[in-house]
Amino acid sequence: MAWVNAIIQGILTGGLYALFACGLSLMFGVMKVVNLAHGDLAVIGAYVALGVITVTHIPALWSFVIVVPIMAVLGYALQRTLIQAALDRGVLITLLVTFGLSVVIESGLLQFINADSHSLGVGESIITGSFSIGSQIQIPYLLLLIFAVAVVVLLGLQYFLSLSRYGRMIRAVADDQEAAQLSGIDYRHVFGIAAAIAFGTVALAGIAYGMYSQFSPTTGTDTILLFAFAAVVIGGLGSLWGTLLGGIVLGVAQQIGAQINQADQVLAGYIVFLLVLALRPQGLTARRAQS
Amino acid sequence: MRDLTVHHGQLRALDRVSLRVFPGEVYAIIGANGAGKSTLLRTIAGLHRPTDGAILYDGKDMTKIRPERRATGGIVMVPEGRRLFGSLTVEENLKIGATYARKGPWTIERVYEIFAWMKDRRTQRTAQLSGGEQQSVAIGRALVANPRVLLLDELSLGLAPVIVQRIYAMLPQILSTGLTVLLVEQDVSQALRVASHIQCLLEGHTTLEGRPSEVTAEQVEAAYFGLSQAAAEGSEALWHGSTPSSRAS
Numbered sequence: 001m002a003w004v005n006a007i008i009q010g011i012l013t014g015g016l017y018a019l020f021a022c023g024l025s026l027m028f029g030v031m032k033v034v035n036l037a038h039g040d041l042a043v044i045g046a047y048v049a050l051g052v053i054t055v056t057h058i059p060a061l062w063s064f065v066i067v068v069p070i071m072a073v074l075g076y077a078l079q080r081t082l083i084q085a086a087l088d089r090g091v092l093i094t095l096l097v098t099f100g101l102s103v104v105i106e107s108g109l110l111q112f113i114n115a116d117s118h119s120l121g122v123g124e125s126i127i128t129g130s131f132s133i134g135s136q137i138q139i140p141y142l143l144l145l146i147f148a149v150a151v152v153v154l155l156g157l158q159y160f161l162s163l164s165r166y167g168r169m170i171r172a173v174a175d176d177q178e179a180a181q182l183s184g185i186d187y188r189h190v191f192g193i194a195a196a197i198a199f200g201t202v203a204l205a206g207i208a209y210g211m212y213s214q215f216s217p218t219t220g221t222d223t224i225l226l227f228a229f230a231a232v233v234i235g236g237l238g239s240l241w242g243t244l245l246g247g248i249v250l251g252v253a254q255q256i257g258a259q260i261n262q263a264d265q266v267l268a269g270y271i272v273f274l275l276v277l278a279l280r281p282q283g284l285t286a287r288r289a290q291s
Numbered sequence: 292m293r294d295l296t297v298h299h300g301q302l303r304a305l306d307r308v309s310l311r312v313f314p315g316e317v318y319a320i321i322g323a324n325g326a327g328k329s330t331l332l333r334t335i336a337g338l339h340r341p342t343d344g345a346i347l348y349d350g351k352d353m354t355k356i357r358p359e360r361r362a363t364g365g366i367v368m369v370p371e372g373r374r375l376f377g378s379l380t381v382e383e384n385l386k387i388g389a390t391y392a393r394k395g396p397w398t399i400e401r402v403y404e405i406f407a408w409m410k411d412r413r414t415q416r417t418a419q420l421s422g423g424e425q426q427s428v429a430i431g432r433a434l435v436a437n438p439r440v441l442l443l444d445e446l447s448l449g450l451a452p453v454i455v456q457r458i459y460a461m462l463p464q465i466l467s468t469g470l471t472v473l474l475v476e477q478d479v480s481q482a483l484r485v486a487s488h489i490q491c492l493l494e495g496h497t498t499l500e501g502r503p504s505e506v507t508a509e510q511v512e513a514a515y516f517g518l519s520q521a522a523a524e525g526s527e528a529l530w531h532g533s534t535p536s537s538r539a540s
Contacts, residue, residue, distance in 0.1 A: 165386075165390065168379070168383055168386060168387060168390075169387065169390065171376065171378060171379055171383075172376045172379060172383075172384075172387045174378075175376040175377055175378055175379065176374055176375075176376060176377075178338060178358075178370070178374070179370060179374035179375070179376065180359075180376075180387070181337075181338075181357075181358040181359045181362070182336060182338075182358060182359075182362055182367065182368050182370060182374075182433075183359075183362060183367075183387050183388050183390065183391075183432065183436065184359050184360075184362035184363040184367075184390065184391035184392075184436060185359055185387070185390060185391070186357070186359045187359075
């Protein structure tokens with residue numbers, strides 16, 4: 001029964017990891033930007049949420065209504081300025097620039113806030129509780145909610161990308177920027193839109209993490225970015241539902257590792273990550289070969 | 292009066308090439324590999340920046356305008372190698388073309404009318420189509436933007452001759468809506484058949500210019516390969532008579 005519990009917890013944690021990963025996957029899929037500042041931006045989202053909650057006293061759960069638009073605007077602005085400037089100079093430069101951005105964010109948070117850990121207190125509500133199935137399986141409502149949010153975000157993204165006008169433009173630009181220009185599409189603007197969406201999901205990831213656990217200025221690189229990378233690689237680069245699958249596999253591996261030995265939780269996740277890299281580098285959801 | 296003049300000077304690819312196009316006509320740029328034909332078309336579309344010279348469109352200087360603004364302004368290119376959006380369906384490719392379309396006679400329905408097979412296969416991804424079918428979609432994608440100047444870059448590249456014939460047979464229908472076609476073609480006989488004007492490039496220079504009926508096969512050959520001076524001198528009078536500078540004066 002303890003094993004079943006570990007697997008269920010793992011699956012639900014996978015939702016959180018998918019939330020970490022989908023923005024990273026989207027930015028890579030559309031503009032071939034590997035955003036090394038991804039985790040730090042999620043942490044910024046968590047800090048912004050903390051600020052919003054402190055000032056307005058709205059419940060932590062509803063902070064996303066304000067934080068997501070703020071992060072989306074930040075995403076558009078960063079893409080149109082810093083990241084686009086890096087892209088114009090080559091894909092490798094984007095690695096350097098986003099790495100630099102990551103360092104600046106982390107140092108800035110340490111300098112201007114502090115190194116303390118914070119969390120987004122949900123307060124006394126049903127969400128902090130859990131329900132049990134049998135005697136061994138305990139499912140926290142919060143984790144279940146985060147999983148549901150991840151599924152809704154992925155469904156929404158899929159719907160948007162496949163059916164909306166902007167979604168179609170995003171896919172076209174991802175296929176061929178120059179041909180899109182010849183059809184009258186300003187790919188820089190479309191990149192900005194894609195970045196805004198990615199940053200919106202990053203904000204959700206930050207808030208979810210802040211409610212689930214504690215965050216500090218270094219959480220972005222030492223936890224969120226690494227788990228996001230692992231989920232993306234396991235699931236398959238550029239595949240939306242692959243990130244959910246990757247997140248779930250990562251989560252289950254960690255929980256099973258923890259079941260064997262509490263100290264092996266994170267290690268077990270990375271072992272699966274390395275195994276996938278070695279045996280199936282295209283990820284579990286292999287994409288059809290491009291012609 | 293519509294008036295597009297390309298005066299484009301770049302170190303190697305194109306050296307002070309001028310061209311003036313009028314509505315309803317077909318202009319063919321011919322020349323050997325590396326003569327600068329595609330560069331010329333890509334420069335008009337805005338994908339290359341000229342180092343010198345200017346592109347005028349309706350009397351307005353377009354030289355510094357971004358490619359996407361030129362496309363929405365009516366200068367639309369069918370790029371070499373078709374360059375469809377491979378993960379999108381046929382219909383989605385056409386919708387992308389129509390996203391910022393000008394007002395005009397071309398709609399997705401109209402494209403389905405001239406390419407009858409397309410409607411039944413509109414939900415297929417373009418990566419699954421044959422080369423000729425892809426070329427038709429690429430033309431359709433350009434047409435739904437309702438161009439005033441349609442740039443066709445190497446339509447015949449990698450296609451069977453019979454398919455090329457079929458695609459060129461569509462040209463009169465396309466022209467009937469009054470747009471200008473400027474095409475680059477390696478298949479000289481094909482170009483001579485469809486064009487109302489030809490211009491031959493050699494190493495970035497214009498070596499021959501005129502109506503297909505005005506030029507002889509020998510002149511085209513000489514201009515195309517840059518053969519002997521003698522052949523060139525024999526046709527000097529005609530050449531001078533049809534250079535843009537003398538026509539403008």
